[in-house]
Amino acid sequence: MAQQVYRRHFISAIGAGGAVGLAGCLGDDNDGNGDENGTETGNGDENLDRTLRVGVVQPQTGALGAVGQPVTDAATLPVKQIEQADTSLSVDLQTEDTQTEPQAAISAAQGLVDAGYPAISGPLSTATTLQIVENVTVPNEVVQCTLGTAPVISAVEDNDFLFRTSTSDEFMSRAIAQVATEKAQAETVSTLSINDAYGQSLAEAFAEAFEGEVLDQVAFDPEETSYTSQLSEALSDDPDALYVVAFTENGIQILRDFYADFDGETQILGSAGLRNPELGDNVDADLTNITGVDAIGAGPSVDYFTDLYEDEYDRETTQFTWQAYDATAVLLLANAAAGENDGASVRDQMREVASPNGESVGAENLVAGLEMAASGTEITYRGVATDVVFDENGDIESGSYVTYSYDESGALQLGERIDIGE
Amino acid sequence: MNIATLLAGGRTRLGSHFFELLVGVGLAVLLFDLLRRLVTDALRVFDLLLFVKEGIVLGLVIGLAGIGLALTYSILHFPNFAHGDYITMGAFAGWVVSYVIAGLGSFDLRDLFLIGVRGDAGGVVVGTSVVQTPVAIVTGLLVAIAFTILATILIDRVIYRPMRDEGVITLLITSVGVALILRYSIAFVWGQETTTLTANSRPQFTAPGIGVQVSTHELTLVACTLVLIAGIHYMIQQTKLGTAMRAMADNPDLAAITGIPTERVVLATWIIAGGATGAAGYLVGLETGILAFNTGWTLLLLIFAAVILGGVGSIYGAIFGGLVIGIVSNVALVWIPSDFTTAAAFLVMIVVLLVKPKGLFEGVTTA
Incomplete structure (x- = not known):
C-alpha cells in the first residue's frame, strides 16, 4: 500500500518533470484539480504544439507471437501517419513485448508507466490484459485500450480506465449461434474448446446465446498428441453440430482425428482458428461440413486503412490489426483533446472523441482529426474495425463478422457478413 | 520400551497395509461404477473401447520413446533431459528424407526440405503414407535411426564423455543445455509452427462387432514397437554385449575391475538407445501425423x-x-x-x- 502511494508520487513527479522538459511552457496545470470534463481544451495554439505520448504493449514472442507482430505494426501505424504528416503535433511512442506471459506483460506495462506514458494500447490476450489492469494501469491511473475478447473484461473494476476496441466474445457467440441455427440447421450442439480463458469463455457464451440445446461441453488440453477420446466424449450424445474452439494448429489435428475416427457426418462449427487457407492442404477429407465465423474489419475507414497497411508493411491485414489501429488512434485523439499527458484527463476524453455529433474522423484524416481535437473541435472517430462507440463498460457496442466454409477441393470460401449490435 | 516399539511397528505395518487397502477399495469402487455406467447406458461400450484403444496407442508412443531413456539411465546413471529433443531430431531427419523421396520431381527441393512448414509441400499434397509411399516411409525410418545414432554419439564424444566422472547434477544440467541447443537449432531452421506430416492414415480397419477403427499407421506403430522390443530383448539377454551392459548397470566400478571395456559398452548403449529413439521419433510423427520443434520436449x-x-x-x-x-x-x-x-x-x-x-x-x- 505504502509502496503503491510512493510509486504514484514518484511517477507524477517524473511525469511533471518530463512535461516541463518537453513543452517548457505548459504553465498552470495544477495536479488533481477536479475538473471532470476537461474544459481546459479550448486554448488552441498551446495544444497544437504538443507531444502526444502513447505506449504499445503487444506479444511479439511466445504463443501469440505470430499473431502479435502484424498487430503491433497496426498499433504503431497511427504514429507513422503523424510522423509523416506536416503538423506541429508530435508523438512519443514506445513499444514493449508481453511475451504472451502475464508476468512479462506486467513488467512491460510497468516500464511504460514508469517512463510517464499516460496511455497504453494493447495487449492481445485476455490473460495478460487482466494482469496489467490489476497491477499497473488502474493503480497508476493510466488509460488502457485492450484487444482481449473475453466477456470478463467488461466486468473488471477499472475506475473507467480500461477500454477495448475489439468486440466481446459475447457478440462472436451470438454470430456463431445464428450460423448454427440458420446455416447448419442444428437443434443440438456440443462444444469442444481449448482449456484457456479464451476457449472457455467462448464456449460458455455460446451456450448462453444458442437457442437450441447444448449437449456436452468438453475442454481439451492443447498439448495432447491425439484428440480422438475428447472428440468421442463430445460426440457421445450425437449432436447435430460440434462447435470447435481452437487455434489453427490444434484445429488441424482435431479435424484430422475427427475425419479419421468418426463418420464425418456431424456439422462442424468453427472458431476463427479454423479459418485458414492452408487447412485443405493439411486435412485430407471432404471439408464441406465446416462452417465458421471470424471477426473482420468493417468500419467506415477500413479500405483506407487496408491500403495504408499494405503499402507500409507489404503484407495483408490479418486478424486484430483493425482493432489495434483503432486502439492507438482513439488513445491519441483523446490525448490531443485532453491537452496533457495525464491518464485521468485522457480517460475523460475517450468517450468524447467518439461521441456521435462531431466532425467525422477516420484513418484517412487522422492527423487533421488530431489537430481538430487539440483545438477543441468536437470530433467523432469512426473506426477501422467497426464504429467506435464505447458503452459504460468501455466496450464497443457492435461487431462485424464474416462466415466462412470450404468447398469440395478444400479451398476457403468467405460467405456473408453478419453484424451484431447491442 | 519393548511394548512401545512393538506398538509403533504394528502401527507402521497397519499404516502401510491401510494404504494398500485404500487403493484396493478405490479401484473396486471405480470398477463397479464403470460397470454401472455401462449397464445404465451412461457410457457407451464404443466410447470405452475407443478410450482403451487410444490409450494403448498413446502408451506405445510413450513406451517406445522411453526405451532409449531407460537404457541410457541404467548404464550412464543420469536422467538425460535432452532425450525428448533426440526424438524430435530423429523425426525431422527421417521425415525430410521421406518428403524428398515422395515428392522429388513434383515439388521444389527447398519446400520438401522444409516438410510443409513453408512453401507448397504440405502433407496432403505430397501424399506421404504407408500405403501410398512405402519406400519413402521405410527409407525415412532407417535414416531417422541412422542419423540419431550418429548425432547421439557425436554429442556424447564432444559433451558427455569429458564429464563422465562428474556428478549426476552436472550431467543433468548439461543435458538440459543440450536439449535447449537442439530444440532451438531445429526451431531456427524449421520455425516454431506445427507441420502436418502425413496425407492420411488410410485404410482404416473396423474391429468386427465393436466398431472401433484402427488405422494403418497405428498398426505400423504397434508392429514396429514389438519388433524393436524383441530385438533389444534378444540383444540384452543373449549376447555378450548384453551381459556386459547388465553388469555395468548393476555396478559400474565392479564391471570396470572385471575387465569390461566400459567405454565401448557406453558407445554400444548410445547406439542402441539412439537407434530406438530415432525410430520412436519417426513413428510418433507417423502415427500422430504432426510434428513441431517441441514435439519431443x-x-x-x-x-x-x-x-x-x-x-x-x-x-x-x-x-x-x-x-x-x-x-x-x-x-x-x-x-x-x-x-x-x-x-x-x-x-x-x-x-x-x-x-x-x-x-x-x-x-x-x-x-
Missing part, C-alpha cells in the same frame, strides 16, 4: 513418468509404464473432464510409487 514429462512408473532402467517397465499412463489418461475421461486427465495419470504414478517405491518392475534390471 512435450512428450518428455510423460516419458519420464512412464519410465519411473515401470521402474527406472527397465525397458519392459518403460513400455508397461507407458501403457498404464496412456490408458489411464484416456479412460479417466469417463469420470473427469479432459483437462485433468494428465493429472490423473500422474496421480496413478504416485500411488504406484507409494505402494511399490521402485516401480512396477522393481528388481528386474534388464539393461
Whole structure:
C-alpha cells in the first residue's frame, strides 16, 4: 500500500518533470484539480504544439507471437501517419513485448508507466490484459485500450480506465449461434474448446446465446498428441453440430482425428482458428461440413486503412490489426483533446472523441482529426474495425463478422457478413 | 520400551497395509461404477473401447520413446533431459528424407526440405503414407535411426564423455543445455509452427462387432514397437554385449575391475538407445501425423513418468509404464473432464510409487 502511494508520487513527479522538459511552457496545470470534463481544451495554439505520448504493449514472442507482430505494426501505424504528416503535433511512442506471459506483460506495462506514458494500447490476450489492469494501469491511473475478447473484461473494476476496441466474445457467440441455427440447421450442439480463458469463455457464451440445446461441453488440453477420446466424449450424445474452439494448429489435428475416427457426418462449427487457407492442404477429407465465423474489419475507414497497411508493411491485414489501429488512434485523439499527458484527463476524453455529433474522423484524416481535437473541435472517430462507440463498460457496442466454409477441393470460401449490435 | 516399539511397528505395518487397502477399495469402487455406467447406458461400450484403444496407442508412443531413456539411465546413471529433443531430431531427419523421396520431381527441393512448414509441400499434397509411399516411409525410418545414432554419439564424444566422472547434477544440467541447443537449432531452421506430416492414415480397419477403427499407421506403430522390443530383448539377454551392459548397470566400478571395456559398452548403449529413439521419433510423427520443434520436449514429462512408473532402467517397465499412463489418461475421461486427465495419470504414478517405491518392475534390471 505504502509502496503503491510512493510509486504514484514518484511517477507524477517524473511525469511533471518530463512535461516541463518537453513543452517548457505548459504553465498552470495544477495536479488533481477536479475538473471532470476537461474544459481546459479550448486554448488552441498551446495544444497544437504538443507531444502526444502513447505506449504499445503487444506479444511479439511466445504463443501469440505470430499473431502479435502484424498487430503491433497496426498499433504503431497511427504514429507513422503523424510522423509523416506536416503538423506541429508530435508523438512519443514506445513499444514493449508481453511475451504472451502475464508476468512479462506486467513488467512491460510497468516500464511504460514508469517512463510517464499516460496511455497504453494493447495487449492481445485476455490473460495478460487482466494482469496489467490489476497491477499497473488502474493503480497508476493510466488509460488502457485492450484487444482481449473475453466477456470478463467488461466486468473488471477499472475506475473507467480500461477500454477495448475489439468486440466481446459475447457478440462472436451470438454470430456463431445464428450460423448454427440458420446455416447448419442444428437443434443440438456440443462444444469442444481449448482449456484457456479464451476457449472457455467462448464456449460458455455460446451456450448462453444458442437457442437450441447444448449437449456436452468438453475442454481439451492443447498439448495432447491425439484428440480422438475428447472428440468421442463430445460426440457421445450425437449432436447435430460440434462447435470447435481452437487455434489453427490444434484445429488441424482435431479435424484430422475427427475425419479419421468418426463418420464425418456431424456439422462442424468453427472458431476463427479454423479459418485458414492452408487447412485443405493439411486435412485430407471432404471439408464441406465446416462452417465458421471470424471477426473482420468493417468500419467506415477500413479500405483506407487496408491500403495504408499494405503499402507500409507489404503484407495483408490479418486478424486484430483493425482493432489495434483503432486502439492507438482513439488513445491519441483523446490525448490531443485532453491537452496533457495525464491518464485521468485522457480517460475523460475517450468517450468524447467518439461521441456521435462531431466532425467525422477516420484513418484517412487522422492527423487533421488530431489537430481538430487539440483545438477543441468536437470530433467523432469512426473506426477501422467497426464504429467506435464505447458503452459504460468501455466496450464497443457492435461487431462485424464474416462466415466462412470450404468447398469440395478444400479451398476457403468467405460467405456473408453478419453484424451484431447491442 | 519393548511394548512401545512393538506398538509403533504394528502401527507402521497397519499404516502401510491401510494404504494398500485404500487403493484396493478405490479401484473396486471405480470398477463397479464403470460397470454401472455401462449397464445404465451412461457410457457407451464404443466410447470405452475407443478410450482403451487410444490409450494403448498413446502408451506405445510413450513406451517406445522411453526405451532409449531407460537404457541410457541404467548404464550412464543420469536422467538425460535432452532425450525428448533426440526424438524430435530423429523425426525431422527421417521425415525430410521421406518428403524428398515422395515428392522429388513434383515439388521444389527447398519446400520438401522444409516438410510443409513453408512453401507448397504440405502433407496432403505430397501424399506421404504407408500405403501410398512405402519406400519413402521405410527409407525415412532407417535414416531417422541412422542419423540419431550418429548425432547421439557425436554429442556424447564432444559433451558427455569429458564429464563422465562428474556428478549426476552436472550431467543433468548439461543435458538440459543440450536439449535447449537442439530444440532451438531445429526451431531456427524449421520455425516454431506445427507441420502436418502425413496425407492420411488410410485404410482404416473396423474391429468386427465393436466398431472401433484402427488405422494403418497405428498398426505400423504397434508392429514396429514389438519388433524393436524383441530385438533389444534378444540383444540384452543373449549376447555378450548384453551381459556386459547388465553388469555395468548393476555396478559400474565392479564391471570396470572385471575387465569390461566400459567405454565401448557406453558407445554400444548410445547406439542402441539412439537407434530406438530415432525410430520412436519417426513413428510418433507417423502415427500422430504432426510434428513441431517441441514435439519431443512435450512428450518428455510423460516419458519420464512412464519410465519411473515401470521402474527406472527397465525397458519392459518403460513400455508397461507407458501403457498404464496412456490408458489411464484416456479412460479417466469417463469420470473427469479432459483437462485433468494428465493429472490423473500422474496421480496413478504416485500411488504406484507409494505402494511399490521402485516401480512396477522393481528388481528386474534388464539393461
